Amino acid sequence: MSESSSVLDAFALWGILAGSSGAGVVGRSGGGVTSYLANTGGSFSSASGTGVYGISNSASGTGGVFVGNNLTPSSTLVDGCGISGNGLSIGVYGYATGNGNDRWGGYFVAATNANAYAYVGGRTGGTNYKINGPGTVSTMVKDLNGEYVNMFCPESPEVLFQDYGTGKLVNGRAYIQLDPIFAKNIYVDEAHPMKVFIQLEGDCKGVYVTNKSKNGFEVIELQGGTSNVAFSWTVVANRANTYDENGNLDSRFQDIRFPKSPKKPSTLELKNQVKDKGTK
Structure with a gap:
């Protein structure tokens, strides 16, 4: 040609x-x-x-650009980056082929801080993780001036699910039925009790919670009271283990508490072999 x-x-x-x-x-x-x-x-x-x-000698260059799905033109950061991945639905795809524990689809680190790293999409200790790292989980919202600020997620030593709702005493009694989707994904027994928190929104003799199960709970007024008072509630329960289509354990959730974290991987420093322009 x-x-x-x-x-x-x-x-x-x-x-x-x-x-x-x-x-x-x-x-x-x-x-x-x-x-x-x-x-x-x-x-x-x-x-x-x-x-x-791949290396770019420009202060704002990109080491490698990879474009899929017949996209053109490609996109990269103004200040440059190591790799820019462009795709119609997914820009970057990481896949770990190993079996068992300690395998991850991705690993990201900020070199200036020894504890600024995160694993993404992996498994360790028999539990599946979407993100794991020593930092915090956060989201961004706009403040009163329209500028983005951070909010942070509460975190727990156990894998917990929460749900919230409202109810009302009728003649001093109420039964709260939990969402069946929520109920399907929690595990409740004597060793893993569901925690229920009630906030009364009117005057009465007080209430207690009884007949707790993964499907719901009952709220009863103290001393045989017969009030008709509204309340709000919060439930917290352990996430249930997950299983594959054959009934084999897929991921442990319900029994873990402060499980061991994955070890930070060792790195290898690459030596750049520099030669003068035009040499072979």
């Missing part, structure tokens, strides 16, 4: 494969067997090191 000189002058390496069974460019470092992914622009492998190494 012929290309105009103006196009070829823009590239140090130009690879074209007319068919779809191979790769446009294949590169390998070290021994072993050369492998490539069919129908790709390029495949790179290393026997003992890094398959692909």
Whole structure:
């Protein structure tokens, strides 16, 4: 295939494969067997090191840009980044193929702080996690001036679910039936009691909670009272274990308390081999 000189002058390496069974460019470092992914622009492998190494010498450059779903143009940060991933529904996909514990789809760290890191999408100690790290979980909301400020999630040594609602005493009694979806996903027994908190919204002799189960609870006025008083309630219960379609345990939740965290992985410092412009 012929290309105009103006196009070829823009590239140090130009690879074209007319068919779809191979790769446009294949590169390998070290021994072993050369492998490539069919129908790709390029495949790179290393026997003992890094398959692909991308670097930008610009202070606001991007080390690598990867674009899928036939998107164009791509998008990256104005101040640059290590990797920019662009996709129609998902920009970056991480997949860990190992079995058992201590496997994660992603790991992110801020190098300036030893405790600023987070694992994403993984499993350790028989429990599945979406995010795990020594920092806090937060969200952003706008203040009175329209500027974003942080709010933080309360966290617990156990895996807990909460629900809230309102009710009313009728002749001193009320039964609260919990949402069946909530009930399906909590575990309640003598060792894992459901906690119920009642806030009365009117005058009466006081109340107590009885007949608690994963399906609901009863609120009764003290001393045989017969008031008709409204109240609000909060319930807290342990999240139930999850199981796969064959009934095998998928993830532990209901019995864990202060489980051990995953260990911070070791890192390897890469040495950049610098050569003068124009050398091989």
